[in-house]
Structure formats: C-alpha cells, structure tokens
C-alpha cells in the first residue's frame with residue numbers, strides 16, 4: 145500500500161535484530177522459565193537500593209520529571225569522576241547515540257564504524273542520511289590504524305565501543321591516545337564504554353580522562369549492564385562543554401522518567417551490588433573459558449559480561465537446539481559473523497545449564 149513518503153535514506157536502514165525473548169521460547173517450545181543469555185543483562189536483577197528508590201518514586205508519577213536530572217547527574221559525576229555539567233542523561237545510551245547523530249550528522253557526511261560492532265551505530269547514523277564507512281577489524285579487535293586511514297574531512301563521527309560488542313575485546317590506553325591525537329577537532333570521536341565496569345585488562349583507560357583536553361571526545365555509559373537497569377533505561381554522555389551544550393539543546397525535555405531518575409541515582413551509589421556483579425561475571429567468564437575449552441571450542445577472551453564462542457558451520461543448528469532446551473544465546477548472523485554464538489554470563493547455575501545443554505547438542 146502507498147503511504148506518506150519517508151526521507152529517501154530511511155529505506156536503507158536495516159532493522160535492529162534483538163535477542164530472542166523468553167516469551168518467544170515459551171510460546172514456541174512450551175518451556176516455562178527459559179534462561180536468557182542473549183542480551184548481556186545483569187543476572188542478579190536490579191540492585192535492592194534501586195528497587196526501593198523506584199518504589200518510592202511511583203507516588204510522584206502524576207508530575208513531570210526533573211528535566212535537568214540533577215540528582216542522577218550528581219550521582220553519575222561521583223561515579224564517573226567528572227563534573228555534573230559534563231553529563232547528559234538519556235533514556236538508555238541508545239537515546240544518547242541518537243542525540244549525537246542528530247546533532248553532528250547531515251546527509252552525505254561520513255561515519256566510520258568498525259565492521260564487527262554494536263549495530264545501533266549504523267542505524268542511528270543512517271537515520272540522519274549519513275554515509276557509513278566500514279573499518280576493517282584486526283582479528284577480533286577494533287583497528288585504530290584502519291580507522292585513522294579512512295578518516296577524512298568528510299568524517300563527522302567515529303564510533304568505537306571500548307570494550308567492543310560482540311567481540312569483548314578492548315583497546316589499550318595507547319590506542320585510544322593514538323586515535324584521539326590523529327583525528328582533527330572537527331571529527332566527533334564517540335567512545336562507548338557500556339561494558340567498561342567489567343574490564344580486567346590492565347592497559348585499559350576510560351576516555352572520561354580525556355574530555356577536559358579534547359572537546360571532540362564523547363564517552364557513552366549505561367546502567368543497563370553493570371547496574372542491572374536495562375528495563376528502566378538509563379544512559380549517559382560524558383563529554384566537554386561543546387558536545388554537552390549541543391546535545392542539551394535537542395534533548396527532549398522530559399526524556400528521563402521519574403523511576404529511572406531515582407533508581408538510577410540509587411544504583412550508582414550501591415557499591416556492594418556492583419562488587420557482587422563483577423564477582424559473578426568474572427567467575428562466570430573463567431568457568432565458561434574452562435568448560436568451553438574442554439569441549440574443544442575456541443573463544444575470544446572477553447573484557448565484558450559476555451563471550452564469543454566459535455561453534456563452526458553447525459552454529460545455527462546448535463543455537464536452535466539450545467533454544468529447545470530453554471537456553472537463549474545470540475547467533476551472530478545479524479552481526480555478519482557466521483559460525484559464532486555470543487553468550488552472556490548468567491548466575492552460576494545458569495552457566496552450568498548452558499554448558500550441559502551445549503555438551504548435549506554438539
């Protein structure tokens with residue numbers, strides 16, 4: 145049927161492919177409580193402090209939320225070691241990515257995106273009519289030299305997830321410094337640190353340290369993973385004054401709902417919950433490395449709360465067989481990486497159930 149005419153570039157946008165939901169598995173295979181290891185969520189649930197704050201906030205749902213997110217930004221400033229006026233809060237970091245693209249892209253401007261990374265960078269860029277330039281990977285790692293080679297005066301934004309999704313690799317301090325010093329101040333460098341809390345690698349550096357010196361560096365953060373608030377939607381941009389004042393102008397005034405404002409601030413202050421999250425994640429990673437290795441499968445050592453496992457040609461069959469056993473992983477087809485499954489770290493019992501099912505279906 146003919147309808148209204150969208151902008152010409154909208155037709156080029158691939159749909160975002162999310163992880164299979166628990167409801168789908170229940171409906172398709174009649175499994176009551178599937179284990180979802182597909183979207184890098186926090187297996188511990190929300191922090192108790194966040195739950196309590198959200199409960200208390202409910203009574204105020206007839207009032208507009210604070211458009212400046214003052215309390216949440218103060219908590220974020222303490223957590224990320226920066227000033228409140230260097231932060232914009234978003235309805236998930238997806239909204240921050242949208243704001244940056246809308247502010248810094250025009251049709252025809254180029255965006256550099258690594259070949260194997262989070263798919264929303266491409267979607268948010270194409271929405272603005274930008275041209276996506278794909279940067280080749282160095283194995284499973286983002287290749288800073290390749291990005292630098294592809295950059296030109298046409299480049300509006302460079303996106304780098306550090307650590308990267310779905311490979312779990314991270315760039316070291318020297319790589320980030322090289323990237324930042326090679327690109328001109330007109331090019332916005334977005335360093336997405338959605339998984340930074342999970343990094344064990346010694347050479348990692350958060351780019352928040354660079355924002356005072358480099359006005360073209362914008363860092364992205366989320367409470368969806370390490371802080372267990374994926375369903376509430378809390379993300380941040382931490383950057384210098386030019387980027388913050390630019391995206392503040394186009395931010396919808398009431399983008400953060402009252403539960404997200406209150407629970408987000410409480411979650412950032414709950415150090416014990418973060419400690420437990422990291423313990424569960426790191427133990428789970430080490431357990432999976434050992435068991436997956438024992439099954440003779442290769443994996444990519446990860447600095448995040450998920451791991452990429454090489455299954456080979458039969459990976460889609462293995463993915464389906466795991467679903468039938470109530471284990472939801474992520475087949476990497478939509479990321480353009482055949483032969484691999486990405487598995488989020490769950491609770492110890494969930495990781496064990498995954499290994500048992502994998503052993504059965506291989």
Ligand code: PMP
Pocket residue numbers: 184235236237238239262305308309336338365366367368374378379
């Ligand atoms: N960046 C990366 C690298 C991600 O993996 C994700 C979530 N999958 C996001 C950003 C978006 O996170 P959210 O919108 O939940 O904050």
